[in-house]
Amino acid sequence: MSSISIEKKLEQLEAVVVRFAGDSGDGMQIVGELFTDSTAILGNDISTFPDFPAEIRAPMGTLPGVSGFQIQFGKRAVLTPGDAPHALVAMNPAALKVNLPELVSKGLLVVNTAAFTPDNLKKAGYTENPLDNPQLTDKYHVVSVDMTSLTRDALADSSLKQSQKVQCKNFFALGFMYWVYSRSLEFTLRWIEKKWANKPEIAEANSRVLKAGYFYGETCESLPVHYSIPQAAVEPGLYRKISGNEAMVLGLAAVTEITKNEIVYGSYPITPASSILEGLSKLKNFPIKTVQAEDEIAAIGVALGASFAGKLGVTGTSGPGVALKTEFIGLGVMTELPLIIINVQRGGPSTGLPTKTEQSDLFQALFGRNGECPVVVLAPCSPSDCFNAVIEAAQISINTKTPVMVLSDGSLANGAEPWRIPNLNTLPIFSDNPITADESYVIYGRDPKTLARRIAYPGTPGHEHRIGGLEKNEKGEVSYDSTNHDTMVRLRAEKVARIAQSLPPTVVHGNPAAKLLIVGWGGTFGAISEAVRESLEAGLPVAAIHLRYLNPLPSDLEEILKRYPKILVPELNLGQLCFVLRGKYLVDAQSYTKIQGKPFTVAELKEKIQEILA
Amino acid sequence: MSTLAEPLNDAGKLTKKDFIPPVDVRWCPGCGDYAILNAVQKVFPELGIPRENFVIVSGIGCSSRFPYYMNTYGFHSIHGRASTVATGVKVANPDLSVWVVTGDGDGLSIGGNHLVHVLRRNVDLKILLFNNKIYGLTKGQYSPTSELGKVTKSSPMGSPEAPLSPTALALACGATFVARTVDTNPTHMQEVFKAAADHKGAAFVEIMQNCVIFYDEAWEGVSGRTVRDDKLILLQEGKPLIFGKDRNKGIRLNGLQPEVVTLGENGITEADLLVHHSNNGNSLYTSVLSALQTPDFPMPMGVLRSIQTTTYTDTLVDQQNEAIKSSGKGNLKNLLMGKEYWEVKA
Numbered sequence: 001m002s003s004i005s006i007e008k009k010l011e012q013l014e015a016v017v018v019r020f021a022g023d024s025g026d027g028m029q030i031v032g033e034l035f036t037d038s039t040a041i042l043g044n045d046i047s048t049f050p051d052f053p054a055e056i057r058a059p060m061g062t063l064p065g066v067s068g069f070q071i072q073f074g075k076r077a078v079l080t081p082g083d084a085p086h087a088l089v090a091m092n093p094a095a096l097k098v099n100l101p102e103l104v105s106k107g108l109l110v111v112n113t114a115a116f117t118p119d120n121l122k123k124a125g126y127t128e129n130p131l132d133n134p135q136l137t138d139k140y141h142v143v144s145v146d147m148t149s150l151t152r153d154a155l156a157d158s159s160l161k162q163s164q165k166v167q168c169k170n171f172f173a174l175g176f177m178y179w180v181y182s183r184s185l186e187f188t189l190r191w192i193e194k195k196w197a198n199k200p201e202i203a204e205a206n207s208r209v210l211k212a213g214y215f216y217g218e219t220c221e222s223l224p225v226h227y228s229i230p231q232a233a234v235e236p237g238l239y240r241k242i243s244g245n246e247a248m249v250l251g252l253a254a255v256t257e258i259t260k261n262e263i264v265y266g267s268y269p270i271t272p273a274s275s276i277l278e279g280l281s282k283l284k285n286f287p288i289k290t291v292q293a294e295d296e297i298a299a300i301g302v303a304l305g306a307s308f309a310g311k312l313g314v315t316g317t318s319g320p321g322v323a324l325k326t327e328f329i330g331l332g333v334m335t336e337l338p339l340i341i342i343n344v345q346r347g348g349p350s351t352g353l354p355t356k357t358e359q360s361d362l363f364q365a366l367f368g369r370n371g372e373c374p375v376v377v378l379a380p381c382s383p384s385d386c387f388n389a390v391i392e393a394a395q396i397s398i399n400t401k402t403p404v405m406v407l408s409d410g411s412l413a414n415g416a417e418p419w420r421i422p423n424l425n426t427l428p429i430f431s432d433n434p435i436t437a438d439e440s441y442v443i444y445g446r447d448p449k450t451l452a453r454r455i456a457y458p459g460t461p462g463h464e465h466r467i468g469g470l471e472k473n474e475k476g477e478v479s480y481d482s483t484n485h486d487t488m489v490r491l492r493a494e495k496v497a498r499i500a501q502s503l504p505p506t507v508v509h510g511n512p513a514a515k516l517l518i519v520g521w522g523g524t525f526g527a528i529s530e531a532v533r534e535s536l537e538a539g540l541p542v543a544a545i546h547l548r549y550l551n552p553l554p555s556d557l558e559e560i561l562k563r564y565p566k567i568l569v570p571e572l573n574l575g576q577l578c579f580v581l582r583g584k585y586l587v588d589a590q591s592y593t594k595i596q597g598k599p600f601t602v603a604e605l606k607e608k609i610q611e612i613l614a
Numbered sequence: 615m616s617t618l619a620e621p622l623n624d625a626g627k628l629t630k631k632d633f634i635p636p637v638d639v640r641w642c643p644g645c646g647d648y649a650i651l652n653a654v655q656k657v658f659p660e661l662g663i664p665r666e667n668f669v670i671v672s673g674i675g676c677s678s679r680f681p682y683y684m685n686t687y688g689f690h691s692i693h694g695r696a697s698t699v700a701t702g703v704k705v706a707n708p709d710l711s712v713w714v715v716t717g718d719g720d721g722l723s724i725g726g727n728h729l730v731h732v733l734r735r736n737v738d739l740k741i742l743l744f745n746n747k748i749y750g751l752t753k754g755q756y757s758p759t760s761e762l763g764k765v766t767k768s769s770p771m772g773s774p775e776a777p778l779s780p781t782a783l784a785l786a787c788g789a790t791f792v793a794r795t796v797d798t799n800p801t802h803m804q805e806v807f808k809a810a811a812d813h814k815g816a817a818f819v820e821i822m823q824n825c826v827i828f829y830d831e832a833w834e835g836v837s838g839r840t841v842r843d844d845k846l847i848l849l850q851e852g853k854p855l856i857f858g859k860d861r862n863k864g865i866r867l868n869g870l871q872p873e874v875v876t877l878g879e880n881g882i883t884e885a886d887l888l889v890h891h892s893n894n895g896n897s898l899y900t901s902v903l904s905a906l907q908t909p910d911f912p913m914p915m916g917v918l919r920s921i922q923t924t925t926y927t928d929t930l931v932d933q934q935n936e937a938i939k940s941s942g943k944g945n946l947k948n949l950l951m952g953k954e955y956w957e958v959k960a
Contacts, residue, residue: 041956187954236960240952250950257946264706266698284937286944289705289930294731298698301691301728305671305702308689309710313702327692335689421950458687458703458710461666466635466681468690469674477637478682 008218009225015074016181016229017082020173021099022091023060024053024067027170032069034174034191038183040241040418043231044073047526048416049081049599054271054354061115061123066098075230079382079526081415083601087180089173091115091147093124100130108223109140110176112169114148143222147172147213154212158205168209175213182228185214235420242419244383244412245272248342249279251390252314253286257424258391259398259431262287264306265314266299268321271354272410273344276316296324300341304328307337308467310434310457312394316342319361320351322368322405330369332403333492335467336444336453338432339403340393341375344413347597356597357410359522360573365405366551366580372489374496376400377550379407381525384419386412389548395430396499400452402492407550409523409572411599437461443476444488451495500552506560510536510543516612517564518544519589521577524570524600531605540613547577553584561587566612568592570605628659635685641676646797646823650744651683653803658686661811663711670713671700673720676751677744677823680715694725697732700739701926708927711811714741718759719749722778726758733787735926736815742807743780743820748829766828781918782904784818791817792918796837796846797824802915809917815925822913836913845908849916854887857912864888865906872902874911892920 018035022028029050036048051068058065072082087108090096092115103109116129136142151169158165171192178185189207196203217223242250256263265288267277281290289306293299296317303313315325322329322343332339345361347353365377376396380389389406397404435441435456441463444453456463465476471488473479508517510532520528525546532544545560547553561567561581567589569578575591582589592608594600633655641647658668668686672678674693681688691699696714704712721729721743732739748766749755755768759780763772784792791813795806803821810817822833831838836845847857847865855865862877864887875882888902903918905911938944 037954041954043956043958231958234958236958238951238955238957240950240955242952253944253946253949262706264702266702283944283949284934285941286946286949289934291701291705293698294727297695298701298728298731301695301698302702302705304691305689305699305704306706307702308699309669309703309706311706313706328695331692421955424947424950458669459666459707461664464666464668464686464688466688466690468681468688469692470690 010182011225011227013074013227013229014076015072015078016087016227017070017072017085018087018089018177018181019068019070019085019099019102020089020177021066021068021095022089022170023094024055024065025057025060026067026091027167028067028069028091031170031174032071034188035177035183036071036416037191037241038178038187039071039073039181040239041187042183043234044075044229045078045232045234046071046073046241046417047078047081049411050414051598052355059123061092061094061120063094063098063124066095068095068099073229075232077232078417079530080599080602083603087177089177091170091173093120093126093130096130097124097126103140105139107140108143108180109136110143110145110173112147112173113144114146141223143220145176145216145220150212150216151209154208155205158208159201160205164202165205168206171206171210172213172216175210176217179214179217180223180226182226185210234418238421239418240421241416242384242387243414243416244380244386244408245275245344245414246279247384247386247419248276248316248390248408249283251387252280252394253283253288254387254391254427255312255394256287258427258429259312259394261432262289262311263314264289264291264303264311265316266291266293266302266306267316268293268296268299270296270318270321272346272413273316273318273321273342275413276342276344296321297328300325300328300339304332304337304339307332307339308335308458310432310455310459312338312340312398314340314342316344318344318346318354319348319364322361322364326369329375329403330371330373331469333369333373333375334469334471336401336492337403337455338397338401340390340397341403341405342390343405343407345407345409347595353597355410357523357599358572358595358597359407359409359524360576360595361407362521362550362573362576362580365407372493374493375551376402376404376496376499377407378404378548379522379550380412381522381546381548383412383415383417387419391428395428398430398432400450400495400499401455402496407522412523435460435463437463441465442474443467444472444474446491446495450498451491497552500549500555503549503554506545506547506554506556508543508545508560511541512543514541514543514564516542516566516568516609517561518542518609519547519561519567519569519577519581520544521547521550521571524572527600527602527605528570530602531609534602535606535609540609542609542613550577558585561585561589566590568608568612570600570608572600628665630655630659632665633658633685635683637682639683640679642827644826645676646746646825647677647680647744649797649800650742650803650821650823651680653800653807654684654742657804657807657811660808661711667710668713669700669703669710670715671696671703672715673717673725674751675717675720675749676825677715677717678720694720694723695728696720697725697728697737697739697741701732701735701737704737704739704927705930708738708931712739714739716741716743718743718745718747718757718780722758722780722783729783730787733784733789733816733818736790736923737926738815740810740817741819743818744823745780745820746823746825746829747777747832748825750825750828754828779904779907780820781818781914782907784820785900785904785919789818789919790815790923791920793818794820794822794913794915794918796822796833796915798837806916809920813920814922836908845912846915847906847912849890849892849914849918851890851892851917854884854889856884856887865902865911867902870898872905872911892917894919895921
């Protein structure tokens, strides 16, 4: 496209954090996803954090309408989407205003000058154009580009309408960033071709604009340098990019293969869990049936009914949905049926922050029911770990005949990372062992070791029986007898407690002689691990454990906790796990909390560790 | 309860006895539920379905104790939610004959939403709604079918709420089978239950049922011996809507309004009357049937509507088969690989 050739410097970097930000109609999520795919394929380790408003289209140009996508990629292991971005693409003044405070000093700032109109500046609350402020160029490396005009120029001879042409400008920004970080256009060009296979003129326009952005980087004078990030050293194998909700879908598909049994997934659309329902509903050639129920209650009712009939019932939702499902979870505990409840946590209480992340449903998971109602709770620690966690949930639920809750969260659900595709023969082996017609049957008879019952499913001749929410005796008869109730309550509690005996030992990372133990759980694993690693590199005496099993807690936990003089429990809530640990083990654990709808940054965790050890 | 699988009687043919479990029935003496239980126990052996393939799911309330009194697979679930559990059972195993037992409070109040959707989806369930117009198990509060002004423990000055017609609701939901029967007429109940069982799709049956303790004679005004001929209209396929002790009253359409007329008066003959077709997809006739409510009209008894359309579970299974036909059985390895993957070499 251009004949001018400028020799530009290529520098190597270890890891970079890039953030794309624009109006929610600017296509920033698509740009972020595509940048991620192209980067993953290059062999960098990655971690992403999409951050978008709850409204589909908030008023254009306003601060609440800003949608962002952050990715960290690098040569070394990347466990979080990164704290402060090294590069920020701001497609309009509102995006600049929201995101600029986090850009690192001397960071790369790419702005679309065409969007800095008096109207847009006013909507973002600027009294004057920030691009005219000389301090901006002192603090950051600013690349001001009129992306809108350059996009139009690139499409001068296209038959598209002006408004359609301008819509392609996100691909200009993407192309430019591909040049900045030496990514290939090839994957994105293929994606465009497929995406608009039926609209070749749009595909052609986006491809052209993508290339224009890339060539602009080659020729523009305001950026004399660009970067390459070498491949990460990772275990050999086949890799793909995966988000938490995708991993949940694949994990459930794997469960059908492992158990040779069907899954019935009952769900009601709710952010940020809906993509699990959407993902499973596509797998119609697998033994998976999805029921989009009329409400959250019906969704779990369908799942529990399926479990009663011998298939594995699964329901997925977020905290408000769990609130509605509560009575049914109690019925699952009472009747002792397998059932998986996936809670993709979001900001609460009530409707809260639907698109933001939080860990504030731990109390709800552990205690949020009437009566003595123990539920097994486990939490994945990364997007790809959702695959393992949901398989493990199925294994526990089927083996123990009790509901299991998987506590994911918004950052895991939407965040993505590379995943080494597992070999099918490494998957765990388990299956249900139903009562057959020629066996004798005691409805609430129990395995002496696990206390789990076995089930005769409908269709099994001679074992017709009734179960339900009323207390039963061992034979399955309704019983209001006080000592029977005491026995059954304790048996159900003991059954769940005994699961701890089969859990793997807790892994302690870090300095064995540490003065401080960090205890985390769930989606904060990445941030805590990086903070601990960097603190150890700085010579601080710190160790860390990350809990996957929240109920029952691991049997070695007490002994581990009591080894360390100080315990810090970082959580994205007001100290729920900390409360449990203090109550259960009488240890002086300290809480470190954050409730901003955002993950921890590595920097703030490191600072807290330093403060405690000072 | 069961220990070793109990063999059925010699011929392997089921009888009523096979459906009676060894437990005491604990409804109040004189409760209408006994007659309904008896009718169901008589009908089940006739259906040609193995006993182990019956599942009865209930919610909460007096009627919802029903599964405990039937020697089949049963699930006494939670208040209002029986049809959701039953949907799960049917989706999981479409070969089962799945029955829902619910009441006017369970099915129309706390579980109203689920009833609407299970009917609109046409899930192949048989739903028996025991309508006694009162909350019995909680001891006597008004229900969504209690009459306006009905004095109960929670409405000492009379219920301030207009009642809901279960069959009108079911018809409005697009239910493919809607029927009404009464606990005092065992023969009619059995006929209706059999028809419901034979229907492929969601079958909704309202049973007018008496509560001897909290609403005795709940239906006496329509089904009592002395008034029933005038207050009930027995629907017969292809026959005009005729009722009355002397079989001389009928329903005709005056413009868009149904009205009660007397045969022989003003030259009215049978030819002027509406003729019952349960497979009538006509929405006007549906409205007429919905409008036939006391006290202005006799209540229709029997099968109000019975039409055939695809059932929910059939569609789910068809879609699975279609997907397998077009893209083969799901392959987990390929699924895990996804569309875009890359290899890191050693």
